[in-house]
Amino acid sequence: MKNNLWKTTLLTFALTLGACGTPEPGPQAEAPRCEASPVRCAEQSIDALRLLTTVSTGEIREEGTTPGEFHTYVDARAEGATPKQSYTYTRFTPEGLSRVEVDDQAALASTDWDIAFRRYNIRVNSGVSGPSCIAVAQTPAGTTFDSVNAVDSTWEFRTENYFTESCEVISGEATLGSPETRLGGFWTYQACLAMTGDIFVVRLANGRHVKLEVTHYYDPAPQQTCNQTGKVPQPSGAAQFRVRWAFLP
Template sequence: MRTLSLSLLLPLAFSACKKEAVYEPVCTEPTAVSCFDDLLIDLSLQDAVSGGRVTNTPDGDGWVSTVDATAGGFGNSANNPWVYVKFTDEGLARVDITDEDALDSMEWHLAARRFILRLNSGASGPSCVQAAAIANGDYTALSAADAEGATFFADDYYTESCDMINDSSGLPGSPQVALAPWWSYPGCVATTDVPFIVRLDSGRQLKLIVDQYYGSGQEQCNSQGAPGNDGGEYTLRWSFVD
């Protein structure tokens, strides 16, 4: 009778014991976006698909992803669509969808155009993606434990009468989105190093931080208040925390 060696049996045993993580969905069906008509106008949503480049570089257990959300450059964003992306095990993936169709789709998690990052939830989209800002948190040390007790927010930036709630930047047309704490405005778009825990509609969670908004010159903005170059060339660091 032929027997298998211990060296062959051990991998089989470990494989049999290993189970894939099971997540409890937060939502499974789309919900109508509130203030739909106002949103189309206030955020200059387009019936077009963005060709903004998305790249991924492995970073330990996570990724460093770049997103071209320059939207035609300064002063031209109102005539250009948003870039839509979703978080996957293979990196950040672009979702080719128009702004208008995105309001009925759960396929995307995050949308970017210039300095605004929208989540697919609340006023921004029909899904239930939410984020919790971890004040004074260290991105590298963040884990699933940091989500316990954290307060998660959807993108709710309209009043009941559909008046848009602006963030504290003082810039026009800048809604109070859940990810707004990633930046401040000392005369340029400065990164704050505030990390987030993002909860997807699937129930899966990830940590996220915006490292750069400018293609170059982010440090001079952060330290001197002088704008960098190529605004909207995001560098994002993120990793699933399950």
């Protein structure tokens, strides 16, 4: 079964390769997207990350009202602590985060998505995570969202690389056994997921940049309690993200 699914994925990847390098449709012309690259350790990803073939039905909506800035709600519950649905795949657009209707295994061959959410994991489309070239830089400690107005030439942008050369998943105690993704520093764990307030800058495949902060993993009130006390009341509304983000000039 898995081999048949993977053959379908490879076919999708081949079709994607033929489409790369063309401008994106839309009201404003965009730079050509990067060329697709084969995903290393793709078969191992299916098992290690529990990559599924059921497309996520999690809701995505914009909750922000500040001009030029977004505060996006993403339902990443995937029907429970043992996921029954794929990651929720999305793309950054001038109108907000847009859903990409793709399942986990097909996403390994798709350049249509930028960022994906499930439970407490966030992945971007690059390296061992997908065939695109989305890269992430973490700004220095203490950086605030409002203070980031341009890309700093000293920032180091990195693609996803949570597998060793022999395709063993790289994880750790701080990640609760999940892959060490480039955006994994948005939380710290002390009996609940407290937000670090870290600010990330994401370089998209078309060369644009997005500044990003994950502000909530739980519902707003439980998240505040977790951040302040290290404990979270129930029900907590876990895996319902709020992400603050904006395009940089």
